Amino acid sequence: MAKLTIALMDSPYESGTTTTAMRIVDAAVRKGHSVNVFAYEGAVSLTMKEQKGHPNPVKGTTIEEAKHPTTANFVAGLLATGKVEWINCGMCVDERGSGDWIEGPRRGGPGDLLKWSEESDNTLIMGTR
Amino acid sequence: MAKILSIVERAYHGTVEEQDDTILWISHMIKDAGADISVLLRGNAVNYGVIGQDASGLRFGNVTLDVPPTLDADISNLIAAQVPTYVVREDLADRGISEAGLAKGLKVVGRSELADLYDSHDSIWHW
Amino acid sequence: MAQYLLIESRDPFEFADTTYMYDMAGDLSKNGNNVTLFLIQNGVFCARQNVKNNPVTSLRQKAPGVRVEADDFSLRERGISTEGLESGITVSNVDNLVDRLVDSDTKIVWH
Numbered sequence: 001m002a003k004l005t006i007a008l009m010d011s012p013y014e015s016g017t018t019t020t021a022m023r024i025v026d027a028a029v030r031k032g033h034s035v036n037v038f039a040y041e042g043a044v045s046l047t048m049k050e051q052k053g054h055p056n057p058v059k060g061t062t063i064e065e066a067k068h069p070t071t072a073n074f075v076a077g078l079l080a081t082g083k084v085e086w087i088n089c090g091m092c093v094d095e096r097g098s099g100d101w102i103e104g105p106r107r108g109g110p111g112d113l114l115k116w117s118e119e120s121d122n123t124l125i126m127g128t129r
Numbered sequence: 130m131a132k133i134l135s136i137v138e139r140a141y142h143g144t145v146e147e148q149d150d151t152i153l154w155i156s157h158m159i160k161d162a163g164a165d166i167s168v169l170l171r172g173n174a175v176n177y178g179v180i181g182q183d184a185s186g187l188r189f190g191n192v193t194l195d196v197p198p199t200l201d202a203d204i205s206n207l208i209a210a211q212v213p214t215y216v217v218r219e220d221l222a223d224r225g226i227s228e229a230g231l232a233k234g235l236k237v238v239g240r241s242e243l244a245d246l247y248d249s250h251d252s253i254w255h256w
Numbered sequence: 257m258a259q260y261l262l263i264e265s266r267d268p269f270e271f272a273d274t275t276y277m278y279d280m281a282g283d284l285s286k287n288g289n290n291v292t293l294f295l296i297q298n299g300v301f302c303a304r305q306n307v308k309n310n311p312v313t314s315l316r317q318k319a320p321g322v323r324v325e326a327d328d329f330s331l332r333e334r335g336i337s338t339e340g341l342e343s344g345i346t347v348s349n350v351d352n353l354v355d356r357l358v359d360s361d362t363k364i365v366w367h
Contacts, residue, residue: 002358002360004354004358012146013147014143015142015143016145016265016298019187020296022189023187023189023350024354025189026189027350027353027354029190031351031355033358057161058154058157058158058203058206059206065196066148066196068148068196069146069192069194071146074189075189076192077189077190078189078190079190081190084190121359121360122362122364123364124357124364125366126366129266139270141333141334173269173298173301176301176334180335182332182334183332183335184329186329187329201335220269223308224301224308225305225308230335
């Protein structure tokens with residue numbers, strides 16, 4: 001089984017790339033691979049703990065019916081597989097004041113990305129735009 | 130009351146996490162708040178009018194996306210809510226999208242008609 | 257000869273420089289490399305037939321050896337039927353993508 005490192009940049013709820021990254025991580029762990037995710041810049045907010053769903057007045061659905069997803073919940077689901085490690089860039093977190101995370105991610109820096117990249121079979125850099 | 134033209138051009142960015150397009154959503158909310166509002170789909174957002182979009186079935190580890198976005202239904206609901214909703218003919222053609230496959234009630238307009246559409250509204254909200 | 261996996265999430269309507277990745281795929285192929293161009297997200301807007309100035313068509317003419325694939329979910333999400341796609345495009349999925357991503361001999365580029 002292989003190890004894949006992914007660097008993410010996009011902030012939550014702004015880009016189709018977040019969903020794609022989650023799909024790739026999910027597919028990789030289903031195939032038995034392990035995945036390292038290095039969250040850089042806006043992506044450090046993906047794991048913020050206080051994200052909450054809400055009702056949808058346009059569709060007339062309650063909070064229970066809407067089942068609004070959160071990126072923190074997506075990440076938690078991936079971390080629960082035991083095959084995913086997650087590092088949030090510490091300086092990016094400090095810039096944004098976004099240090100209140102779900103359980104699992106740890107603080108790191110660019111050196112961790114390099115280390116992971118060297119340890120992994122491959123590295124996928126998913127930049128923002 | 131001022132007539133608002135709300136223009137949507139960016140598409141499929143964050144729609145899975147949001148369960149909708151945030152500009153279609155806020156336009157509908159503004160309508161429900163009593164506005165006289167129209168919506169213009171241009172650029173990639175013309176694809177929101179295509180019937181048969183399906184973003185179901187995603188899962189992330191043990192977390193499933195139970196309520197996916199339904200953008201074609203959102204367009205139909207906007208139209209049903211009496212929001213005149215326009216789509217640009219050339220933007221459809223550039224993308225190989227057949228007008229026959231669009232949500233019922235969408236008004237197809239040419240690029241040359243957009244200036245008149247602007248003129249017929251008091252305020253242009255180009256998101 | 258190297259293996260390349262170029263993942264194109266952008267489309268030529270929203271981004272003016274999308275042909276950059278198509279040109280790169282063609283140039284890498286001409287250099288003798290094994291190249292796959294994987295269309296995902298709005299990148300699949302080029303998968304329909306009758307797309308104006310479709311860079312897939314140009315790439316197929318310039319470098320027929322490039323394998324062009326389109327992500328099934330991205331197609332379905334946009335209501336793009338897998339029947340009648342632009343010639344030369346194969347429907348693929350994220351599982352297949354992962355098989356290449358974990359191949360240490362493949363150079364991967366996201367755009």
